[in-house]
Amino acid sequence: MSKSLQAIRGMNDILPEQTPLWRYFEGTVARLLDNYGYKQIRMPIVEFTELFKRSIGEVTDIVEKEMYTFEDRNGDSLTLRPEGTAACVRAVLEHGITGGGQVQKLWYIGPMFRHERPQKGRYRQFHQIGLEVFNLDGPDIDAELIIMTWRLWGELGIRDAVKLELNSLGTSESRGRYREALVEYLSAHHDKLDEDSQRRLKTNPLRVLDTKNADTQAVLVDAPKMADYLDDESRAHFEGLKARLDAVGIPYVLNPKLVRGLDYYSKTVFEWVTDKLGAQGTVCAGGRYDGLVEQMGGKPTTGVGFAMGIERLVLMLETLEQIPEEISRQVDVYLCAFGEQAELAGLALAERVRDQLPNLRLQVNAGAGSFKSQFKKADKSGALYALILGDDEMAQQVVGFKPLRGQGEQQSIAWDALAAHLATCVVQG
Structure with missing residues (x-):
């Protein structure tokens, strides 16, 4: 395979x-x-x-x-x-x-x-x-x-x-003088250095100072200090x-x-x-x-x-759990539409809301589905609120507004008042 x-x-x-x-x-x-x-x-x-x-x-x-x-x-x-x-x-x-x-x-x-x-x-x-x-x-x-x-x-x-x-x-000049003094000191303690530090002593001696080896660190305690050569x-x-x-x-x-x-x-x-x-x-x-x-x-x-x-x-x-709450939530509002006419109206309504609230994270359900399946997707999205658009809402030109994460009853909001209502609720939510 x-x-x-x-x-x-x-x-x-x-x-x-x-x-x-x-x-x-x-x-x-x-x-x-x-x-x-x-x-x-x-x-x-x-x-x-x-x-x-x-x-x-x-x-x-x-x-x-x-x-x-x-x-x-x-x-x-x-x-x-x-x-x-x-x-x-x-x-x-x-x-x-x-x-x-x-x-x-x-x-x-x-x-x-x-x-x-x-x-x-x-x-x-x-x-x-x-x-x-x-x-x-x-x-x-x-x-x-x-x-x-x-x-x-x-x-x-x-x-x-x-x-x-x-x-x-x-x-570079003062560092050169320090390098000479450091090499002289470390060379006198060559056998106590770890293998990597012995290699660096020949190629890049200042990197010996950065070693994590405990034995070499002990050697460095009495090594010359850069501050003395500045x-x-x-x-x-x-x-x-x-x-x-x-x-x-x-x-x-x-x-x-x-x-x-x-x-x-x-x-x-x-x-x-x-x-x-x-x-x-x-x-x-x-x-x-x-x-x-x-x-x-x-x-x-x-x-x-x-x-x-x-x-x-x-x-x-x-x-450290320093993640803002809004980061873990990628959707603010989820729109559920039932039936072809509601889907068409929902698309148009969503775009009007986006025009008025460009920072709102509004997801429109795709793939149709039953009332239960769409609400399941709305809940899984992490949205704060669900919008509901079906035959009754279409007839009255309103949208159902249902909180998903807290207290509150479902209510009906007129289409032309939806953006203003969302601006208040999402900011406060």
């Missing part, structure tokens, strides 16, 4: 009962970003592989192990994007929209792809919302990104479930960021081991983490990357941004 068709491991369908919560989350973020003056950009999900090697770094885990890379019919090496920043930088360079010091505040949404071991909240196709800001170099814009996420957590009702961690990686500019920038967060009242924790997994970060790095999804997990992370645009062939252009994982944040909303 042929193998049954199924999705690729780690690449999941988002089913109809799940999409309302996704749309709620995405809509909440989009409105917030509109209010802060950010503009949406949409990039392809496939890019030339060289883009990610140049931006992320060839010795990172992403490039070495996790990218979905293939050759197309022209022999070009292409990659499904593993993250959004590199693609966004490529787009602004290609179209010249950051030239001449133009400030750009951009955001994007869509799937990313990494060949990881699938687990709860981490998949091979995952979805992110990302922000990138170009040509603003002060700590004020770093603070704005963090303040926006703080406001978002409040709107979603999960502010108490997340914690902000901060660090500064300094400039240049004056980076130190002033970091103090400016902290001062702004203090002014707004956003709590944070300084984490000297926070380095992020990509080579292009400098100065500010931050993560919003939670312990509500089992092991501590990151739900939003980012930082500054002032040298990336130049590294990718552009003129010196400062940049800062972040990305948040939609799957993890949706899972948090479910875990």
Whole structure:
């Protein structure tokens, strides 16, 4: 027998009962970003592989192990994007929209792809919302990104479930000095490092700080601290960021081991983490990357941004039961019509109501059916109210109005008064 068709491991369908919560989350973020003056950009999900090697770094885990890379019919090496920043930088360079010091505040949404071991909240196709800001170099814009996420957590009702961690990686020069000191220290304790950290010591030593291995973490207790190697500019920038967060009242924790997994970060790095999804997990992370645009062939252009994982944040909303009641209800009103003439009149009446109440979720029964079967479908839809249109209602040009979720008797409403009645009842319901 042929193998049954199924999705690729780690690449999941988002089913109809799940999409309302996704749309709620995405809509909440989009409105917030509109209010802060950010503009949406949409990039392809496939890019030339060289883009990610140049931006992320060839010795990172992403490039070495996790990218979905293939050759197309022209022999070009292409990659499904593993993250959004590199693609966004490529787009602004290609179209010249950051030239001449133009400030750009951009955001994007869509799937990313990494060949990881699938687990709860981490998949091979995952979805992110990302922000990138170009040509603003002060700590004020770093603070704005963090303040926006703080406001978002409040709107979603999960502010108490997340914690902000901060660090500064300094400039490439100060980071280079720190890397030398760290390598010297870790080399002296080489035999106590786990195998993965021994490999990283040769390729990307700062990532050793991010290890989850307990023995290596014990070695790192006395390791040199990045803060001791910061240049004056980076130190002033970091103090400016902290001062702004203090002014707004956003709590944070300084984490000297926070380095992020990509080579292009400098100065500010931050993560919003939670312990509500089992092991501590990151739900939003980012930082500054002032040298990336130049590294990718552009003129010196400062940049800062972040990305948040939609799957993890949706899972948090479910875990913490922060789902608005209207999200679980996809239909407000269900219209039942009995007989051909009633069906025709019902269609026309429904469209007139939709003209007057464009935000009303009104479903008209399809497929005919008996009184009992239509009411069963009305109840299953989750609607608050059922509208009834049969021979008696047709003769009087009224519609039966029956509450489905609470107290109240069925009543008759004139066709021309229906929209006004629904506006009152649905809002109050």
